């Protein structure tokens with residue numbers, strides 16, 4: 001007698017769910033159903049490609065894994081099961097060449113995600129994945145089966161042999177990651193940690209004078225919070241400050257901003273110039289020059305940089321060279337609050353790591369797996385977010401295979 005084909009539900013059509021679907025469909029032994037509440041899959045992945053899709057990073061594995069902070073140990077086995085090189089090969093197999101940028105970041109040659117997503121969904125359809133679009137996961141039925149609401153509001157329940165959730169975190173909810181899954185999982189006793197913005201900008205109440213520099217870039221500076229330093233660019237916005245300079249420190253900055261003493265990371269305007277050199281340049285006679293023209297001539301300061309010195313120095317900016325050099329090498333920038341979660345590139349929080357076994361199955365929901373940003377890890381921008389979504393998607397898919405073959 002022929003054995004019944006096992007059915008798998010993959011819920012959420014982001015990178016974590018789609019890569020799991022691809023892995024499981026390639027095994028050619030299961031019936032794969034992918035459910036997505038939007039009318040198309042991969043919306044966040046497509047938006048991620050707007051500013052240049054940073055797929056992964058080529059840095060040394062040990063350093064790479066450290067980017068995940070306290071989730072490093074949890075993610076390491078999954079990252080080694082599907083590495084940055086595997087991710088590049090995967091793109092290549094879909095006909096998308098990648099290249100390594102000067103900072104070690106990996107991008108598709110075209111920079112965008114559109115062609116990659118088109119090739120990917122075509123491959124999944126050809127592999128026999130059944131797509132159920134505009135089906136929203138609503139929770140668990142009486143028998144522990146997933147419940148879906150379709151676009152007409154009708155509820156569907158089907159038994160599956162295994163379920164993978166790849167429902168995303170809580171940022172950019174208009175693209176689908178609405179975190180509506182939190183309540184049904186909590187009702188099953190699964191611990192879900194509160195979401196917080198990561199890779200986000202910060203609010204600062206600027207003076208009218210500084211607001212004149214809205215849109216101006218701050219280039220090649222560094223920012224230090226406690227023992228962490230980030231290097232890069234930022235831009236002044238009407239509400240505060242945005243940019244990679246802040247994003248890579250945002251995990252610590254968001255926490256610090258919530259403490260009574262607040263967050264005032266130190267801005268180094270000239271990170272490549274030692275303090276002594278700055279001091280030497282500032283020790284030249286200033287004569288009748290204004291501060292801005294003196295700093296422009298001696299240190300190539302932009303109008304924005306001088307305005308920031310005025311903005312964050314309590315009282316007048318000191319003329320004394322050692323005091324001025326100290327501020328230029330470490331000006332405390334007081335941040336008021338992070339930008340709202342909905343506007344952050346990613347979120348921290350989500351399913352607590354203790355809820356998983358080593359195959360990414362939820363211990364309290366046998367046969368149910370999870371992957372991607374809905375798990376409580378976070379990372380800076382640089383390709384680390386997508387890499388972990390892909391790696392956990394593959395790990396959970398392998399977990400499903402192991403679970404079904406037991």
Ligand SMILES: Cc1cc2nc3c(=O)[nH]c(=O)nc-3n(C[C@H](O)[C@H](O)[C@H](O)COP(=O)(O)OP(=O)(O)OC[C@H]3O[C@@H](n4cnc5c(N)ncnc54)[C@H](O)[C@@H]3O)c2cc1C
Nearest residue numbers: 012014015016037048054136137167168176372373383386
């Ligand atoms: C502007 C921007 C730029 C980014 N750039 C980069 C970058 O260059 N590099 C990088 O590494 N990362 C980047 N990211 C982050 C990256 O896109 C995410 O980490 C990644 O998409 C998360 O994948 P995921 O599969 O976990 O979730 P998502 O991509 O959020 O997918 C989750 C899916 O689940 C669906 N869903 C949710 N709830 C339900 C439900 N109840 N029922 C059915 N379906 C549901 C959603 O509609 C969605 O399609 C960027 C993010 C943003 C917002």
